[in-house]
Amino acid sequence: MDFYPVAIEKLIEEFAKLPGVGHKTAQRLTLHILNLPKEEVEEFSNALVQARGTIKYCSVCGNYTDSDPCAICSNPNREKGVICVIEQPKDIMTMEKIKEFNGVYHVLHGNISPMQGRGPQDIRIRELVARMSPEVKEVIVATNPTIEGEATAMYISRILKPLDMKVTRIASGIPVGGDLEYADEVTLSKALEGRKEI
Ligand SMILES: [Zn+2]
Numbered sequence: 692m693d694f695y696p697v698a699i700e701k702l703i704e705e706f707a708k709l710p711g712v713g714h715k716t717a718q719r720l721t722l723h724i725l726n727l728p729k730e731e732v733e734e735f736s737n738a739l740v741q742a743r744g745t746i747k748y749c750s751v752c753g754n755y756t757d758s759d760p761c762a763i764c765s766n767p768n769r770e771k772g773v774i775c776v777i778e779q780p781k782d783i784m785t786m787e788k789i790k791e792f793n794g795v796y797h798v799l800h801g802n803i804s805p806m807q808g809r810g811p812q813d814i815r816i817r818e819l820v821a822r823m824s825p826e827v828k829e830v831i832v833a834t835n836p837t838i839e840g841e842a843t844a845m846y847i848s849r850i851l852k853p854l855d856m857k858v859t860r861i862a863s864g865i866p867v868g869g870d871l872e873y874a875d876e877v878t879l880s881k882a883l884e885g886r887k888e889i
Pocket residue numbers: 749750751752753754760761762763764765
């Protein structure tokens with residue numbers, strides 16, 4: 692069943708490892724790459740290696756960055772006293788789109804899911820607690836409106852309340868079971884505005 696030379700099979704295999712890419716798409720991408728001029732393929736492969744090599748996590752918020760702290764954490768115009776907690780770095784992009792949030796972020800890199808055996812120690816909760824100081828006035832929890840996202844929000848509230856911290860949760864309105872990124876800008880901006888203390 693060896694239709695292709697090993698190098699091609701290998702490339703298909705690598706593409707198929709990407710999220711949302713099935714075998715058919717992997718095959719199509721591979722054949723596309725083989726039809727490109729050599730220089731373009733080199734540029735592509737360099738971009739991959741460079742991105743992976745230079746991008747790291749911000750030591751403060753956990754966002755992707757090429758300089759530490761990241762551009763948001765080191766921006767003197769951002770309000771350091773308001774921390775918005777989200778699940779993934781991509782959620783920062785979503786929040787930034789509405790242009791109404793001027794605080795800083797904390798990326799958890801996941802959520803709490805007892806069903807999947809993921810506890811508080813598996814996400815960046817400890818790092819969040821370590822960020823609590825008199826300077827911090829509010830922690831806005833903007834985890835996804837899923838069972839896991841809600842459980843995570845409740846846990847954060849429970850752990851920060853004894854520290855006398857104001858913890859709020861963005862309002863509902865975002866489709867339940869969905870992901871922050873599926874909320875349009877108006878919905879998300881309303882959800883942020885209508886946040887309630889938890
Ligand atoms: Zn940062």
